[in-house]
Amino acid sequence: MSTMTDSGTSIRTESLTGLHWLAIGLALVTGVIHLVLGVSFVSDPMGWSFLFAGVVFFAAIVAVLYDYRRRLIYLLGIPFTGGQIVAWYLVNAPDFSPLGIGDKVVQVVLIVVLALLYTRES
Template identity: 60%
Template sequence: MSTETASDGLALHTESMTGLHWAGVALATVTGAIHLWLAYAFRADDTALAVAFLIAAVGFLGGVAAVLLGYRRRLFYVLGIPFTAGQIPIWYVVNAPDFGATGIADKVVQVLLIVVLAVLYRRGS
């Protein structure tokens, strides 16, 4: 069943989602989870950085929720592009010259997410 009603009355609207939509959901979930994990990891050492990671995680996971609920998808695609793209130079400035494998993997995920969002937006999906 492609449309399910959650216990809180919200309905998932996944019937119109394509493989590209699901790829975007997966990519945004991965980067959202990484940022959530980083928020947890930095909570004691650098509260400001932990809060920034938490805000990023909420942004990515909130976008996933909006797409799954079918709420103004095109708006979330177009807002998601600069939101995601903005993460890359911030990561570079904060981490240069010591780039870890997790950060690099996350940036690859984010670049792929930007491509997916741009294609979805252009298609009017």
């Protein structure tokens, strides 16, 4: 399925597999969590970092949907998401919330899926 936009570019979902949709769903979940947390404490500099991360996850989803350098998006997404996990640990240890733990589980699975997508599209 391809949807044409006013600018002539199109969303290219015909080449997306179940693995792609899983990655999109995982990125959507973690992106929403980061945006909600960022908005909840936007007056704090840490809130802005959450907003930034949320926007990056959504930008990556859009790039994949438009088939824009997907393989590069997968490759960059692995360390970006891994960095989210490391930063979360350093900021929150040893007081981990259930939401934080759930988000990190989502992110670990996202890293695995991105690695699979990267290797399959080589």
